[in-house]
Structure formats: structure tokens, C-alpha cells
Amino acid sequence: METLAVNGGKPVRDKKIFYGHQWIDESDIEAVVGILKSDYLTCGPAVDKMEEQLAEYTGAKYAVAVSSGTAALHCACIAAGIGPGDEVITTPLTFAASANCVLYCGGKPVFADINPDTYNIDPISIEQHITKNTKAVIAVDFTGQAVQSDEIRAICDKHHLVYIEDAAHSIGTEYNGQRVGNLADMTCFSFHPVKTITGGEGGAVLTNSEELYKKIVLAHTHGITHDLELMEGAPHEGPWYYEQISLGYNYRITDFQAALITSQMKKIDFFKKRRQEIVRMYDEAFASVEELILQQEIAESDTCRHLYIIQLNSEKLTCTRREFFDAMSAENIQCQIHYVPVYWFPYYKHLGYDKGLCPNAEKVYNGIMSIPLYPQMSDEDVYDVIAAVKKIVSYYRI
Numbered sequence: 001m002e003t004l005a006v007n008g009g010k011p012v013r014d015k016k017i018f019y020g021h022q023w024i025d026e027s028d029i030e031a032v033v034g035i036l037k038s039d040y041l042t043c044g045p046a047v048d049k050m051e052e053q054l055a056e057y058t059g060a061k062y063a064v065a066v067s068s069g070t071a072a073l074h075c076a077c078i079a080a081g082i083g084p085g086d087e088v089i090t091t092p093l094t095f096a097a098s099a100n101c102v103l104y105c106g107g108k109p110v111f112a113d114i115n116p117d118t119y120n121i122d123p124i125s126i127e128q129h130i131t132k133n134t135k136a137v138i139a140v141d142f143t144g145q146a147v148q149s150d151e152i153r154a155i156c157d158k159h160h161l162v163y164i165e166d167a168a169h170s171i172g173t174e175y176n177g178q179r180v181g182n183l184a185d186m187t188c189f190s191f192h193p194v195k196t197i198t199g200g201e202g203g204a205v206l207t208n209s210e211e212l213y214k215k216i217v218l219a220h221t222h223g224i225t226h227d228l229e230l231m232e233g234a235p236h237e238g239p240w241y242y243e244q245i246s247l248g249y250n251y252r253i254t255d256f257q258a259a260l261i262t263s264q265m266k267k268i269d270f271f272k273k274r275r276q277e278i279v280r281m282y283d284e285a286f287a288s289v290e291e292l293i294l295q296q297e298i299a300e301s302d303t304c305r306h307l308y309i310i311q312l313n314s315e316k317l318t319c320t321r322r323e324f325f326d327a328m329s330a331e332n333i334q335c336q337i338h339y340v341p342v343y344w345f346p347y348y349k350h351l352g353y354d355k356g357l358c359p360n361a362e363k364v365y366n367g368i369m370s371i372p373l374y375p376q377m378s379d380e381d382v383y384d385v386i387a388a389v390k391k392i393v394s395y396y397r398i
């Protein structure tokens with residue numbers, strides 16, 4: 001059944017628009033086809049090139065390309081030495097993978113609350129959740145905005161914790177002039193198609209520590225090494241010989257994904273500029289709309305925004321978030337909600353997590369909605385989204 005627009009009239013748009021979309025051009029296609037015609041589909045030079053480019057772009061010493069952002073987070077937790085009995089503090093307002101990676105290692109995710117204005121993890125809440133078992137913090141640059149990195153760094157140093165940054169949303173973002181990737185002990189990127197740069201699937205871990213780098217490399221390829229120095233002293237059998245010295249996984253990326261990511265990365269400055277333009281258009285259009293609460297930015301973050309979120313002010317609107325979401329769909333604008341608090345999921349409930357743990361995150365979750373944001377949107381697309389939001393606000397205004 002088709003839903004009618006709120007006023008029963010014509011929708012703002014004829015053609016459906018989604019909240020995010022990749023932008024693949026001819027140069028990306030050529031890069032992938034070039035690999036398909038080459039000798040290496042995996043473990044080849046395109047992977048090395050991607051790693052070099054990410055390290056150069058971010059300023060980090062080392063980059064390890066992996067098969068997904070989730071694999072990147074898992075490798076980071078392995079390198080951090082997370083195991084049974086260890087606690088890792090993260091945010092509930094994130095994709096499940098930010099916490100699942102701790103469970104993969106037998107550790108316990110501990111949820112700190114968010115700042116209700118920026119939606120990022122609150123350093124004060126991190127500190128309140130530290131126990132003698134805390135080993136690491138996984139801070140998520142939610143929507144692309146950098147977390148309060150100096151504060152988190154100081155907390156981690158004081159309590160000897162590993163600082164992991166889940167930067168799935170924030171490639172291209174700078175914090176105090178430093179690119180994300182060069183701030184935490186380990187930074188994890190995702191190259192899923194909804195993210196700013198895509199390889200179809202893909203991820204990477206960045207670090208400045210040689211020790212962590214070596215652990216990440218082992219973790220992402222079975223714990224197998226060809227490095228004689230790392231071998232345990234087994235006789236060198238011949239040129240074919242390698243050793244498995246820890247338990248790792250196959251988290252390798254393919255060369256055609258790596259080539260696509262490298263090709264996309266050439267356009268990151270342009271993507272960032274266009275994303276920032278669209279954010280500015282939305283900010284200006286919604287600044288005077290009292291029924292909406294906008295995400296606040298910290299001055300330190302020059303954000304390459306992945307998501308644009310509007311929060312409904314429930315005291316000024318007669319509709320529920322669901323009604324607003326459906327009304328946007330009826331205007332042919334497909335929004336999304338980022339995210340259901342992770343510990344609300346049945347799996348986490350069965351592990352003993354209860355609703356009410358993080359009141360700020362729960363309150364924000366109840367009112368938010370991500371509206372379309374991707375660089376290929378035309379100005380007209382942006383105006384359509386603004387018109388639809390304003391139309392629905394007017395209709396449900398108290």
C-alpha cells in the first residue's frame with residue numbers, strides 16, 4: 001500500500017533517494033578491471049599500494065588492509081591483547097561491530113554514555129566506567145565527527161589503556177589539524193559502500209606502533225609468518241617454509257577491492273568538500289526550525305561528515321519519530337536510524353545487559369533520523385530533502 005504524503009498531496013520527489021550512496025566513476029572501474037586482467041587477485045601489489053597510500057594520507061606509520069571494518073576492529077582487539085576477563089569501554093550509539101569485536105576475543109564490552117549534544121562518547125563517562133579489568137577504549141567518530149581525542153588520550157595514558165578509534169565514519173576528518181588515523185593507538189576504517197570511500201567491502205587498521213603492527217599483520221592472515229626473525233627456531237626447511245606462530249584469521253582483502261579503494265581515495269578531498277557543502281546547506285536551512293535539534297560539533301573537528309542527523313524535538317511536534325520517518329518515505333526520501341543502542345539487541349540482553357544503561361544515548365536514539373547525505377547529491381536533491389523535512393515539520397507542528 002502506498003502511503004500518502006502528509007497533506008494528502010503530491011510527494012516532494014518522484015524518484016526515491018536513499019540516505020547514502022557510493023559514487024563509482026570510470027576511473028574506479030578501470031582500476032578494478034586492470035587488476036582482473038593482472039596476475040594477482042589477492043596478496044598482490046595493489047594491496048601494498050593501498051596500505052602505502054592510507055599511511056601517507058593519514059600520516060600514520062603503518063597500515064594493514066583487511067577484508068572489512070569489522071575485521072579491522074577484531075584485529076585491533078587481538079593486537080591489544082583483549083581476552084577473557086578484560087573490559088573494553090565503548091559507546092552504545094554505534095554499529096554492533098564496535099562492541100562485537102570485544103566479544104570475539106572473550107572480553108566484555110562496557111558501555112559509556114554519550115554527550116547528548118555531540119552524540120559522541122563522553123570522556124567523563126569513560127572515566128566513570130574504568131575498573132581494574134579495563135584494558136582498552138574503542139571510541140567511535142560517530143557521523144564522522146572526531147571524538148574528544150585529547151581527553152580520551154589522557155584518560156588512556158593515565159590508566160594504561162589501549163586507545164582504539166573506530167573511524168568507520170570518519171576517514172577524511174581532522175582533529176586539531178591531524179588526520180584521523182594518526183590519533184589513537186590503532187584506528188580502524190571501513191570501506192563498505194555506505195561509507196565515504198568504498199571497496200565494496202574492505203577495511204584497514206592504522207598504527208604508529210611497530211609492535212602493534214606486527215600483531216595486526218599476524219592476526220589478519222592466520223598467525224602465519226614468513227619472517228625468519230619471528231620463527232620459533234624450527235629448522236629452516238627450504239624456501240617454501242613458513243610458520244604459524246599465533247592463531248589468526250583470513251581477513252585479507254582482494255587486490256581488486258584494494259585498487260578500488262586506492263582509486264576512490266584520490267577523490268577524498270573532493271568528496272569531503274561536497275559533503276561539507278551539503279552539511280552547510282542543511283545546517284542553514286534547519287537552524288531556525290525549532291522543532292529540530294541539530295548535532296553540535298566540537299571546534300577541534302574538521303569533519304568529513306558521513307551522516308547528517310536531525311533530532312525531533314518531541315515537545316514541539318505532535319508526531320512520533322516513526323510517523324516522521326514514514327512521512328519522509330512517502331515523500332520518496334528513504335531515511336535511516338543510526339543506531340539502535342547496541343545493548344538493546346536480544347543477543348546483548350541475553351548476556352545480561354539491561355535497558356537504561358546509557359540514558360543520553362537512549363533519549364537521543366528515540367528522536368534521531370539520518371537524512372540523505374552523499375557527494376553525488378545535486379543541489380536540487382538537497383533542496384528536495386529540506387522541503388520535505390519542512391513540510392512534515394509544518395504539518396505536525398504543535
Ligand SMILES: *Cc1c(COP(=O)(O)O)cnc(C)c1O
Pocket residue numbers: 068069070071094095097098140166168169190191192201202203
Ligand atoms: C560500518 C561500521 C563498522 C563495520 O564495518 P564493516 O566494513 O561493515 O565491517 C564498524 N563500526 C562502525 C561505526 C560502522 O559504521
